[in-house]
Amino acid sequence: MEAVKVGLLGLGTVGGGTATVLLRNAAEIQARVGRAIKITHVAGLGIANQTIVDPAKVKLTEDAFEVVNNPEVQIVVELIGGYTLAKDLVLKAIENGKHVVTANKALIAVHGPEIMQAANAKGVSVSYEAAVAGGIPIIKAMREGLAANQIQWIAGIINGTGNFILTEMREKGRDFADVLKEAQALGYAEADPTFDVEGIDAAHKLTILSSLAFGINLQFDKTYTEGISKITTEDMKYAEELGYRIKHLGITRKTDKGIELRVHPTLIPAKRLIANVNGVMNAVLVYGDAVGPTLYYGAGAGAEPTASAVVADIIDTVRQIDVPADQKVPLLGFKAGAMRDTPVLSIEDTKTAYYLRMSAEDKPGVLAEVSEVFAEHNISLEAVLQKEPNEGEGAVTLVLLSQRVQERNMNDAIREVEALDAIQGEVVRIRMEHLG
Amino acid sequence: MEAVKVGLLGLGTVGGGTATVLLRNAAEIQARVGRAIKITHVAGLGIANQTIVDPAKVKLTEDAFEVVNNPEVQIVVELIGGYTLAKDLVLKAIENGKHVVTANKALIAVHGPEIMQAANAKGVSVSYEAAVAGGIPIIKAMREGLAANQIQWIAGIINGTGNFILTEMREKGRDFADVLKEAQALGYAEADPTFDVEGIDAAHKLTILSSLAFGINLQFDKTYTEGISKITTEDMKYAEELGYRIKHLGITRKTDKGIELRVHPTLIPAKRLIANVNGVMNAVLVYGDAVGPTLYYGAGAGAEPTASAVVADIIDTVRQIDVPADQKVPLLGFKAGAMRDTPVLSIEDTKTAYYLRMSAEDKPGVLAEVSEVFAEHNISLEAVLQKEPNEGEGAVTLVLLSQRVQERNMNDAIREVEALDAIQGEVVRIRMEHLG
Numbered sequence: 001m002e003a004v005k006v007g008l009l010g011l012g013t014v015g016g017g018t019a020t021v022l023l024r025n026a027a028e029i030q031a032r033v034g035r036a037i038k039i040t041h042v043a044g045l046g047i048a049n050q051t052i053v054d055p056a057k058v059k060l061t062e063d064a065f066e067v068v069n070n071p072e073v074q075i076v077v078e079l080i081g082g083y084t085l086a087k088d089l090v091l092k093a094i095e096n097g098k099h100v101v102t103a104n105k106a107l108i109a110v111h112g113p114e115i116m117q118a119a120n121a122k123g124v125s126v127s128y129e130a131a132v133a134g135g136i137p138i139i140k141a142m143r144e145g146l147a148a149n150q151i152q153w154i155a156g157i158i159n160g161t162g163n164f165i166l167t168e169m170r171e172k173g174r175d176f177a178d179v180l181k182e183a184q185a186l187g188y189a190e191a192d193p194t195f196d197v198e199g200i201d202a203a204h205k206l207t208i209l210s211s212l213a214f215g216i217n218l219q220f221d222k223t224y225t226e227g228i229s230k231i232t233t234e235d236m237k238y239a240e241e242l243g244y245r246i247k248h249l250g251i252t253r254k255t256d257k258g259i260e261l262r263v264h265p266t267l268i269p270a271k272r273l274i275a276n277v278n279g280v281m282n283a284v285l286v287y288g289d290a291v292g293p294t295l296y297y298g299a300g301a302g303a304e305p306t307a308s309a310v311v312a313d314i315i316d317t318v319r320q321i322d323v324p325a326d327q328k329v330p331l332l333g334f335k336a337g338a339m340r341d342t343p344v345l346s347i348e349d350t351k352t353a354y355y356l357r358m359s360a361e362d363k364p365g366v367l368a369e370v371s372e373v374f375a376e377h378n379i380s381l382e383a384v385l386q387k388e389p390n391e392g393e394g395a396v397t398l399v400l401l402s403q404r405v406q407e408r409n410m411n412d413a414i415r416e417v418e419a420l421d422a423i424q425g426e427v428v429r430i431r432m433e434h435l436g
Numbered sequence: 437m438e439a440v441k442v443g444l445l446g447l448g449t450v451g452g453g454t455a456t457v458l459l460r461n462a463a464e465i466q467a468r469v470g471r472a473i474k475i476t477h478v479a480g481l482g483i484a485n486q487t488i489v490d491p492a493k494v495k496l497t498e499d500a501f502e503v504v505n506n507p508e509v510q511i512v513v514e515l516i517g518g519y520t521l522a523k524d525l526v527l528k529a530i531e532n533g534k535h536v537v538t539a540n541k542a543l544i545a546v547h548g549p550e551i552m553q554a555a556n557a558k559g560v561s562v563s564y565e566a567a568v569a570g571g572i573p574i575i576k577a578m579r580e581g582l583a584a585n586q587i588q589w590i591a592g593i594i595n596g597t598g599n600f601i602l603t604e605m606r607e608k609g610r611d612f613a614d615v616l617k618e619a620q621a622l623g624y625a626e627a628d629p630t631f632d633v634e635g636i637d638a639a640h641k642l643t644i645l646s647s648l649a650f651g652i653n654l655q656f657d658k659t660y661t662e663g664i665s666k667i668t669t670e671d672m673k674y675a676e677e678l679g680y681r682i683k684h685l686g687i688t689r690k691t692d693k694g695i696e697l698r699v700h701p702t703l704i705p706a707k708r709l710i711a712n713v714n715g716v717m718n719a720v721l722v723y724g725d726a727v728g729p730t731l732y733y734g735a736g737a738g739a740e741p742t743a744s745a746v747v748a749d750i751i752d753t754v755r756q757i758d759v760p761a762d763q764k765v766p767l768l769g770f771k772a773g774a775m776r777d778t779p780v781l782s783i784e785d786t787k788t789a790y791y792l793r794m795s796a797e798d799k800p801g802v803l804a805e806v807s808e809v810f811a812e813h814n815i816s817l818e819a820v821l822q823k824e825p826n827e828g829e830g831a832v833t834l835v836l837l838s839q840r841v842q843e844r845n846m847n848d849a850i851r852e853v854e855a856l857d858a859i860q861g862e863v864v865r866i867r868m869e870h871l872g
Contacts, residue, residue, distance in 0.1 A: 017726075021584055021585075021726045022584075024725075025584060025585065025586055025725070025726070028585075028586050029583070029584065030774070031651055031770050031771060031774035031776075032583050032651075032766070032769060032770050032771070032774075033583075033771075034762070034766075034771045034774070129581075135724075135726070135727035135728070135730060136730055137576075137577050137580070137581025137582065137730075140573075140576060140577070140580060140581045141573050141576070141577070141581075144573070144576060144748065144751070144752060145565075145573025145576045145577075145748055146573065146744065146748065147465070147468050147469075147747075147748050147751045148457055148458075148461060148465065148743070148744045148745075148746075148747030148748050148750075148751060149457075149461065149464075149744055150461055150464050215467055215468075273709065273712055273713065273733060276709055276712050277709065288571075288744060289460075289461070289740075290453075290457045290461070290571070290740040290741065290743055290744040290747070291571035291734060291735065291740065291741045291744035291745075292571070292734065292735050292738075292740075292741055293733075293734065293735075294571060294572055294573075294732070294733060294734035294735075295731070295732075295733035295734065296730070296731075296732060296733075297709060297729075297730060297731040297732075297733070298727060298728065298729065298730035298731065299727065299728050299729075299730075302728075304725075304726040304727070304728075305726065305727045305728055307584070307726055308582065308584045308585055308724060308726040308727035309584075309727075310584075311583075311584030311726070312580065312581055312582065312583050312584050314584075315580070315583045315584060316580060316583075319763065319764075319765060320759075320763060322763055323756075323759050323763055326470070327755065327756060327758055327759055328755075329755060330468070330470075333468060334467050334468050335467060335468070335469075335470045338466070338467035338468075338470070340467075
């Protein structure tokens with residue numbers, strides 16, 4: 001059988017990894033697929049100087065539209081990244097009847113609805129396994145492996161940079177700013193680290209997971225996003241003392257009122273497997289009504305781990321290249337006509353437990369005063385730590401753990417606590433989940 | 437579109453779970469699949485008294501062959517277990533042109549070659565996600581999610597009973613026999629626990645994983661199997677001291693000489709995520725050349741977790757019911773014509789590191805004598821613990837960790853060490869893997 005022809009857009013880290021894996025593992029892949037897969041066209045800047053693909057066998061161009069418009073190309077692999085050019089290229093490829101594979105989480109999270117609609121209308125597939133958690137086959141698990149379940153919630157460590165920073169802070173007692181600099185030097189974090197440390201990258205991925213879990217459309221703009229730049233080693237230490245770790249999680253949950261969709265630092269029990277996922281590794285914990293908790297762990301970034309997912313998508317596409325679109329797995333896991341408009345809740349309407357830390361005057365009755373405020377708001381406390389001041393310091397540190405409560409209610413209580421005479425400065429608040 | 441008709445063989449724990457999940461999640465599943473899936477026929481002993489399916493809507497029979505011979509049934513779900521009857525039923529279903537879903541690991545591991553050949557000849561699918569690691573979608577990860585990789589090795593906790601026993605022994609310092617009794621009382625272990633604690637059940641599952649990883653045929657009879665009944669809390673304590681935990685692992689690895697295929701207790705670094713998989717939970721760690729390590733975690737048994745995998749297979753089958761067999765994922769992940777005859781190595785030809793414990797006379801020079809034997813066999817030691825005897829006891833305990841060495845070589849060295857005058861009794865040996 002003739003080889004399937006692939007056009008690659010972008011020959012950077014992931015593009016290079018994809019070309020390398022397809023070449024190195026060509027025999028293995030052919031044994032699995034039953035036919036060869038060949039990169040026949042590659043577009044990239046400065047492409048003439050690349051050394052990964054053989055220019056005698058592959059048509060090289062600086063103009064990516066040449067590839068998506070070439071009638072020979074059957075599958076377009078978009079690894080350029082970004083929103084604008086990538087979107088135009090993907091839509092053009094779809095218009096030209098080509099199947100698309102992309103690793104572009106931002107593109108899918110933000111322009112997914114338009115892209116999926118175009119692909120469904122044209123009957124081509126758009127695959128994006130590499131867009132979430134790198135090499136971990138979590139998209140496949142969500143769309144197929146767990147398809148028997150009503151998904152209850154997902155909690156994921158889906159940004160390796162953030163997890164590396166938190167791991168170093170915890171294991172070595174180093175400050176956020178200090179570790180961030182190292183992460184930048186190691187190439188884990190960009191010069192402008194906002195996307196990673198403020199949770200935007202994780203929010204892109206969570207948007208995709210939430211859609212696959214609950215059959216809702218992709219709604220990146222409704223995702224609540226809070227980064228890790230305010231996490232201190234002090235809070236990590238108290239969390240540890242109480243049996244918890246702080247992880248930067250993307251959490252999505254189905255409730256009676258709607259879907260929670262939120263990225264933020266989170267205390268989780270140290271005994272949970274996901275609390276032991278360290279360094280740059282990713283993990284996604286999925287809770288299904290039938291299967292219970294399942295966890296998927298692996299490298300969330302890097303040339304070859306990401307290429308592993310890109311090539312898996314290419315293999316899926318090739319295995320089914322002659323299968324009509326309506327007999328394939330739906331692009332977002334649910335039939336387009338069966339998608340739901342379940343509302344996404346604002347952060348004030350979500351419910352979670354809380355870790356709260358505050359400085360208080362060292363005098364009798366302060367804890368009683370604080371507890372009373374929470375009691376008035378029907379907020380139960382399940383643990384209290386009171387740290388006496390050092391000689392010559394005037395303030396005690398109070399650490400409280402609350403039970404689950406609506407965020408709006410907690411905001412009101414915190415405002416009242418902060419207004420107490422005995423409380424100094426702001427209350428530090430970190431959300432907490434038991435994941436049980 | 438008309439509902440797809442499913443015939444269920446067996447309405448025990450997993451059969452009941454499957455019926456329950458299909459009924460409870462019918463709307464969710466239809467939204468994902470685009471058509472309804474209905475159990476129309478059920479076979480089981482004492483079926484008239486069951487309360488799970490509605491006898492007004494489902495045809496009940498005690499004769500499973502009635503179901504596999506019924507022309508209305510499109511998918512046969514075999515949940516009877518065992519080798520003989522199950523094999524006849526599955527082969528008959530295939531002969532009748534029906535797709536098959538089974539949770540029967542023994543059947544696939546032992547009679548898989550015959551069954552797959554029959555299914556390939558007839559152009560029907562045989563799915564067995566539930567046969568390995570219960571609800572964890574590991575078969576799908578191996579056949580599809582990781583298809584870009586040359587798999588290097590797999591290490592799995594694939595028997596929940598064994599993992600429960602080892603976890604209790606470690607956490608509570610209880611003996612094997614004591615915990616086994618509790619596991620039996622809790623229903624985790626059978627009255628005859630051989631299948632679980634001697635590693636036969638794990639060997640069935642490992643046989644399947646190895647075939648999917650390396651494209652070799654199913655060869656249960658070549659799997660080396662060693663159980664956990666000789667593991668003591670003493671060895672667990674020494675392992676812990678050295679930074680390791682003891683887990684009952686199924687390990688399969690590709691080497692230059694052939695495939696290693698072995699189930700046995702194994703020391704692994706306590707820092708590895710899989711070392712922290714506790715209780716009845718399962719986890720499979722897969723190392724691919726492109727993706728590196730990935731891990732899949734979840735419930736390995738139980739009615740609904742297993743049903744989650746069975747129903748996922750049914751959904752896969754229904755989604756592709758009109759797709760020709762040659763455009764589907766191959767039954768064992770590789771095209772039938774591309775399977776390999778890579779030899780499976782005998783245990784003496786495998787290579788691993790070792791934990792060794794022995795009792796020695798409390799006199800100078802014993803450690804030197806023992807070390808010399810290993811040196812003569814070119815076996816490097818990487819750690820030594822010497823435990824002084826208590827007052828009035830005559831023997832010291834020596835604990836050694838070796839580097840990787842061929843098992844045959846280690847056997848020779850151990851025989852020589854046991855022959856030393858200063859060494860009392862047998863050397864206790866537990867294999868060790870770094871999984872790095």
